Amino acid sequence: MTAFIQATFNGLLQGIVYAAIGAGLSLTLGVLGIINVAHSALALVAAYLGWTGINQLGLDPVSAFIIIGALFFFVGVLIERGLLKRLYSEDAWASLLVLFGLMIALETIANLVWTTTERAIRLPFSAAVEIAGYRLSSSRLLGGLIMLVAIIAVHAFLTYGRLGRGIRAMAANRDAAEILGINTERLSMILFGLGTALAAGGGIALGMIYPLTPQLHTQWLVLAILIVVIGGLGGLPQTMLAALAVALIETWTGLYISFRYVDVVLYLILIVLLWIRREGLAGVRERTL
Amino acid sequence: MAEVRDRSVHLSIESVVAGYSTHDVILDGISLKAPKNETTVILGPNGSGKSTTLRAILGLVNVRSGSITFDKAEIIGLPTYMRAELGIAFLPQGHSVFPQMTVEENLLLGGWNFGRDRATLLASYERTLDEYPLLRDMTKRKAGLLSGGQQRLLEVARLMLPDPSLVLIDEPSVGLAPMFVEEVYEHIERLKAKGKTVIVVDQNVQAAVDLADYVYILEFGRVASEGVVGDYSSDVGAIVKEWLRV
Numbered sequence: 001m002t003a004f005i006q007a008t009f010n011g012l013l014q015g016i017v018y019a020a021i022g023a024g025l026s027l028t029l030g031v032l033g034i035i036n037v038a039h040s041a042l043a044l045v046a047a048y049l050g051w052t053g054i055n056q057l058g059l060d061p062v063s064a065f066i067i068i069g070a071l072f073f074f075v076g077v078l079i080e081r082g083l084l085k086r087l088y089s090e091d092a093w094a095s096l097l098v099l100f101g102l103m104i105a106l107e108t109i110a111n112l113v114w115t116t117t118e119r120a121i122r123l124p125f126s127a128a129v130e131i132a133g134y135r136l137s138s139s140r141l142l143g144g145l146i147m148l149v150a151i152i153a154v155h156a157f158l159t160y161g162r163l164g165r166g167i168r169a170m171a172a173n174r175d176a177a178e179i180l181g182i183n184t185e186r187l188s189m190i191l192f193g194l195g196t197a198l199a200a201g202g203g204i205a206l207g208m209i210y211p212l213t214p215q216l217h218t219q220w221l222v223l224a225i226l227i228v229v230i231g232g233l234g235g236l237p238q239t240m241l242a243a244l245a246v247a248l249i250e251t252w253t254g255l256y257i258s259f260r261y262v263d264v265v266l267y268l269i270l271i272v273l274l275w276i277r278r279e280g281l282a283g284v285r286e287r288t289l
Numbered sequence: 290m291a292e293v294r295d296r297s298v299h300l301s302i303e304s305v306v307a308g309y310s311t312h313d314v315i316l317d318g319i320s321l322k323a324p325k326n327e328t329t330v331i332l333g334p335n336g337s338g339k340s341t342t343l344r345a346i347l348g349l350v351n352v353r354s355g356s357i358t359f360d361k362a363e364i365i366g367l368p369t370y371m372r373a374e375l376g377i378a379f380l381p382q383g384h385s386v387f388p389q390m391t392v393e394e395n396l397l398l399g400g401w402n403f404g405r406d407r408a409t410l411l412a413s414y415e416r417t418l419d420e421y422p423l424l425r426d427m428t429k430r431k432a433g434l435l436s437g438g439q440q441r442l443l444e445v446a447r448l449m450l451p452d453p454s455l456v457l458i459d460e461p462s463v464g465l466a467p468m469f470v471e472e473v474y475e476h477i478e479r480l481k482a483k484g485k486t487v488i489v490v491d492q493n494v495q496a497a498v499d500l501a502d503y504v505y506i507l508e509f510g511r512v513a514s515e516g517v518v519g520d521y522s523s524d525v526g527a528i529v530k531e532w533l534r535v
Binding site for chain 2 (some may be wrong): 145160165166169172173175176177178180181182183184185276
């Protein structure tokens, strides 16, 4: 029983980190209609920067999250301005192709700068903390809590803020929003920045749990897509629930069956879901908006 | 009506050529004027460029040549959202409420251009609810759950919230249950009474002409015929039908 509770807690914390990665993807798909395949590659580069900052430069982890998160907000803004802005009126695959190129470029950069040697972010404190007799992984606890705060902040921004209201209007009907005087270009930029910052934070948090290699982002991307398919694009609470479900399925499969079957179980679920709903990502978009 | 009207031009379109892709021409050198505080009605068969004319005024279609001036300033090249800041409002064909958002949120979005000035926004919001009291009881309801007629009312109220000076209306009765159609034209009458400049594009010839001060008939992306409606006291519909056969 102790093992179950411990694993479940650690799974939930990991789920919050997954939610951060999934949220960025679902926001850009839901509002801008863009499938950002470079999303997880951005998260990976952020994670490597976290490794450099924490392991090499001795930065404390919380500052690393804040600095790199803020930096990646602007990276997202630049990508949206420089690469995507002109492609909204084109077919969806035009932006998909551009982002695929960006993904390859980012992976190559990761390869050149950090090499293929595994890099694990080491925290400057003990690996586990004991709370009420249960041992929790301190990296999961730190990453999970920081990402929980970040996701709640973004959710509050979207739900209660003026700009958030504008972004939701833009998601529902871009022309109608623009006609009311909403500068949708500016809001797209902010939204893409937020999604990229969330990805960066999620990347650093995952880098504290698993060692980094330059190809790791493909696994993260599939994970993010899985979360979007399960959670839909209705909002961050749904994304959070989907991510927690995925993490718990992973955890319990690892605990009771074998960690080797984790991916098998997850993708069987994905296949069954897609089969039941008979729709792809485009269908996900229509269902929720 | 002995009332003296200010016939100064509010919006002017001069020889505008426009289309959606590079090889199609939907507006082929159209020219028209909308005088201040008057209702200008644009009629014409399907595909004559009525709706595209409105989309050109809003900046939603590429204008290749010509000029569109609003309050004597050129607006071609301005992004759509800036035209809203200038005081141009639009009631599109079909539904344009944000269905997942509440009536209150929809209305507040109408006042987007007040920016961070919450006091003005809330004052305009209250004034709008006073003018459209039916909406007051449903502010917390999701707009998507309202009836078609109520959604139209919400759209009219939303576009009136920032007190625009020019209101563009595209096919106001399309897709509405017949019982609401009359109500919509009453709303348009009220816009006129409030001193707005109104441009209406319509298939519903009789209803639109009843509102009109001046009528343009389009054909193949140009003005085929135009006239002052007030001059004809008898059957305006018949006259317009004759214009349509030109």
